[in-house]
Amino acid sequence: MNNAAVLELLATISDIDSARSSDRVLQVFRVVLETYGLNSFLITGLPVPHDSEWHRAILCDGWPREWFLRYESESHFLNDPCAARSRLTAEPFLWHQLQPDSLKARGRLVMNEAAEFGMxxxxxxxxxxxxxxPAVVTAASDRLEVPPEAMPLIEALCVHTFRKLSGLETKRGEEGTAPLTPRERELLQWSAQGKSTEDISCILGVTTNTVESHHRNIRDKLDAINVAHAIVKALRRHEIQI
Incomplete structure (x- = not known):
């Protein structure tokens, strides 16, 4: 990157760092994307493909509303080739680098239908x-206007935006969610160490039904999809350690 691009990146990151709300972060993010003709974006975690509650991992939905509804109603997340590749690589990539001939029929359908919605x-x-x-920041439009030399700037911006939004989300969760009880922390600590429900019931001297009931309460408190997700959220809140 040239000096002007570096200065632009630093100024943008400074604006994001000083933002106190997700709306402000996304306002800065949108302005940069629009300079490259990118008008639709999604910032999301990437649960396993068959997770029917995948949309709970979304940090920001900047897709056209009609496309999001279509994507969800057709269960496109299960067959999205962009999501699949993002799970396996740390390198940014362009959509057109996904060669149609290498995609399965359902993967091609996802990309073809996205194009129908201006992406x-x-x-x-x-x-x-x-x-x-894994997670991904993806952005699209009817025509890509991103020169190769701008990709490092966009990559850095996307990573920084994701981290800032994640931090704001975690802070809101900590402020608005009841803490775990000592018993719940103890139980989840054992889960984090790989112990099964049966193992934990023996260790704590309670029934498996009691362990499962605690797990349900923990998931509800942390708004977690499953025990693994609850462990991650509890670690972020420093309620347990590994």
Whole structure:
């Protein structure tokens, strides 16, 4: 990158760092994307493909509403080739680098239908977060206007935006969610060490039904999809350690 691009990146990151709300972060993010003709974007975690509650991992939905509804109603997440590649690579890539001949029929359908909603080409910046699984920032439009030399700037911006939004989300969760009880923390600590429901019932001297009841309460408190997701959220809140 040239000096002007570096200065622009630093100024943008400074604006994001000083933002106190997700709306302000996204306002800065949108302005930069629009300079490259990118008008639709999604910032989301990437649960396993068959997870029917995948949309709970979304940090920001900037897709056209009609496309999001279509994507969800057709279960496109299960067959999205961009999501699949983002799970396996740490390198940014452009949508058109996914060669149609290499895609399965359902994968081609996802990309073809995206084009019908004005998302003919785009880019993905995979993000791999320790203890939290893969995520991606993806942006698209009817025509990609991103020169190769701008990709490092966009990659850095996407990663920084994701981290800032994640931090704001975690802070809101900590402020608005009841803490775990000592018993719940103890139980989840054992789960984090790989102990099964049966193992924990023996260790704590309670029934498996009691353990399962505690797990349900923990998931409800943390708004978690499953025990693994609850462990990640509890670690972020420093309620348990590994």
């Amino acid at each position: 003919k080409d785009g880019l993905c910046v995979p993000i791999h977060v320790p203890l939290a699984g």
